[in-house]
Amino acid sequence: MxxxxxxxxxxxxxxxxxxxxxxxxxxxxxxxxxxxxxxxxxxxxxxxxxxxxxxSPSPTETTTTPPETxxxxxxxxxxxxxxxxxxxxxxxxxxxxxxxxxxxxxxxxxxxxxxxxxxxxxxxxxxxxxxxxxxxxxxxxxxxxxxxxxxxxxxxxxxxxxxxxxxxxxxxxxxxxxxxxxxxTVALIYNKKMVTDAPTSFEQLESIMSQFNKPDEEKYGIAWPINSYFISGIAQAFGGYYFDDSTEMPGLDQPETIEGFEFFFQHVWPYMAPTADYNTQQSIFLEGRAPFMVNGPWSINDVKKAGIDFGVAPLPPITKDGKEYWPRPYGxxxxxxxxxxxxxxxxxxxxxxxxxxxxxxxxxxxxxxxxxxxxxxxxxxxxxxxxxxxxxxxxxxxxxxxMPKSPKMSAVWGGVDGAINEILQDPENADIPAILQKYQQQILDNMNG
Known part of the structure; x- marks a missing residue:
C-alpha cells in the first residue's frame, strides 16, 4: 500500500x-x-x-501501472x-x-x-x-x-x-x-480480568461458568444469545445438523442433533440469565457480569468501547466417551x-x-x-x-x-427457532426429542409446499 x-x-x-x-x-x-x-x-x-x-486520481498525480496489471x-x-x-x-x-x-x-x-x-x-x-x-x-x-x-x-x-x-x-x-x-463465525470472547486464559476443554469452561454463576446477584457464567444461529455450534457438535446441503434435507430428528440440543440445555443454559435476547446477553458481558460471551466479530467494537481487556478463542472441544467433539457453529x-x-x-x-x-x-x-x-x-x-x-x-x-447454500434452507430457520422457543418455555422439563421431531416434520411440510 x-x-x-x-x-x-x-x-x-x-x-x-x-x-x-x-x-x-x-x-x-x-x-x-x-x-x-x-x-x-x-x-x-x-x-x-x-x-x-x-x-480516478487527479491528472496531477503520477501513478505507475505495473506491466503485469x-x-x-x-x-x-x-x-x-x-x-x-x-x-x-x-x-x-x-x-x-x-x-x-x-x-x-x-x-x-x-x-x-x-x-x-x-x-x-x-x-x-x-x-x-x-x-x-x-x-x-x-x-x-x-x-x-x-x-x-x-x-x-x-x-x-x-x-x-x-x-x-x-x-x-x-x-x-x-x-x-x-x-x-x-x-x-461466532467464538468465545472472555474477560481477562476474570479469566486469564481461554479454557481448552468444555469441561474446564463449565467449571469456570459454575464458579461465576450467581443469579441472585445477577451475575452469570456466560452470556450467550439463543437462536438458531447462535447455538448452532453445540447443536451440530456431535455430527448433527439443521440441514444437509448435499441431500437438501433437514436433520432436527437426527440422534446427533438431539444430543447437541440436550447438551446445550444441560451444560450451558443453567449458567445463563434466563433470556434469549441478544441485547440483554451482550449487556451482561459488557457490564462485567459474566466472564464469557459467545458472539461474532461484529460485537468486538462494543467490547472495546466497554474497556474490557478481552481475548477470543474457539468454543472448546467436548470430550465424550474418550472422543473429542469440536462445536461447529455456522460460518x-x-x-x-x-x-x-x-x-x-x-x-x-x-x-x-x-x-x-x-x-x-x-x-x-x-x-x-x-x-x-x-x-x-x-x-x-x-x-x-x-x-x-x-x-x-x-x-x-x-x-x-x-452455512447451507440451498434455497430450501429458508424453510429451516423458522422451524429451528420454533423448536428453541418451545424448549425455552420450560427448559428443565422440555421433551427435547419430541419437540425437535415435531419441528422436523413442520420444516418438511414447509419445504414441500
Missing part, C-alpha cells in the same frame, strides 16, 4: 463485521443476528448515500449494503486500483434493502455488474437465473490460494458465481457476486481478481475492519497471526460449519 493510502485507511473506525448467514452478511455488522424465518442476518444495514462514485476499461458498478466505515476502506482500495488502471471507474451504490433491489433490477437488465453479500444467497440467486457464471476465469491456481470453506462458498451446482474475501463467507446481465464482465473480473487474491488488499481489510481472511498467504502472515482478534476468530473459522 502507498504511504498516503495507508494513512487514509487508518482514518476509518476499526469495526469488526454478513455474516448470516451467517450468518454473515455482505454489509457491516453492528448488532445481533435476530431470529427469522429466512437466513438470520448478522448485519442490519444502515442507510448511506444512494450512490457513491469513486473517481491487466486492467480492462470502463465503469464497474457495485451494489452493497455495507456500513460507512467498511465503505470508506473499500473506496480507498478502489481508488488505489483506479490509480493503477486509469481507464477504469468503480462506482459503489448503497442499497439499504439490497435483496429486494437486486430482485427487481436484474431481471429487467437494470442491475449492477457486481454485488457484495454473504455466500448463502448463492443458491437462490443462481436458481433464479440472476447470477453470471465465472467458470472460464476461475483456475486451479486461484482456488489453491483460498481456504477450503471459501472455495465451497463461491460455487453452486457445478458453477462458480462469486469470489470470496472474508469469513466469520459465513463474504462474496463478491457477478450479476446476470453484467455490462462489463471483463473489467469486473480483473478488478475482483485483484481485490480478492492480492494479499496486500486482504491484509488491509483484516487490519482495518477485522475481517477474517480466507486467502492462505494472509492467514499465514505474521502480523495477522499476532492480532488476537483476527487470529482468535480465524481459529474458530477452522471448526465452522459452512
Amino acid at each position: 502507498k504511504k498516503g493510502l495507508f494513512a487514509l485507511l487508518l482514518v476509518g473506525v476499526l469495526v469488526l463485521s454478513v455474516v448470516a448467514s451467517g450468518c454473515i452478511s455482505g454489509g457491516g455488522t453492528t448488532t445481533s443476528p435476530s431470529s427469522t424465518t429466512s437466513s438470520p442476518s448478522t448485519s442490519p444495514t444502515t442507510s448511506s448515500p444512494s450512490s457513491t462514485t469513486t473517481s 491487466d486492467c480492462g476499461s470502463g465503469e464497474i458498478v457495485i451494489w452493497h449494503a455495507m456500513q460507512p466505515n467498511e465503505l470508506e476502506v473499500f473506496q480507498s482500495l478502489a481508488e488505489e486500483y483506479m490509480a493503477m488502471c486509469p481507464g477504469v471507474t468503480i462506482t459503489f451504490e448503497q442499497k439499504p434493502d439490497l435483496e429486494s433491489a437486486l430482485k427487481a433490477a436484474i431481471p429487467t437488465g437494470q442491475g449492477p455488474d457486481l454485488f457484495i453479500w454473504a455466500h448463502d444467497w448463492i443458491g437462490k440467486f443462481a436458481d433464479a437465473g440472476m447470477l453470471e457464471p465465472i467458470d472460464d476465469y476461475v483456475t486451479d491456481d486461484i482456488l489453491n490460494d483460498f481456504a477450503p470453506m471459501a472455495v465451497d462458498a463461491m460455487q453452486y451446482k457445478g458453477h462458480y458465481y462469486a469470489m470470496p474475501f472474508a469469513a466469520e 459465513g463467507v463474504k462474496d463478491i457476486y457477478f450479476a446476470a446481465g453484467i455490462k462489463n464482465k471483463e473489467a469486473a473480473w480483473k478488478f475482483v481478481k485483484w481485490f480478492t487474491t492480492s494479499p496486500e488488499v486482504i491484509k488491509e481489510l483484516s487490519l482495518q475492519l477485522g475481517y477474517i481472511p480466507v486467502l492462505k498467504p494472509v492467514l499465514d502472515d505474521p502480523e495477522i497471526k499476532n492480532d488476537p482478534v483476527i487470529y482468535g476468530f480465524g481459529q474458530a473459522v477452522q471448526h465452522a460449519y459452512l
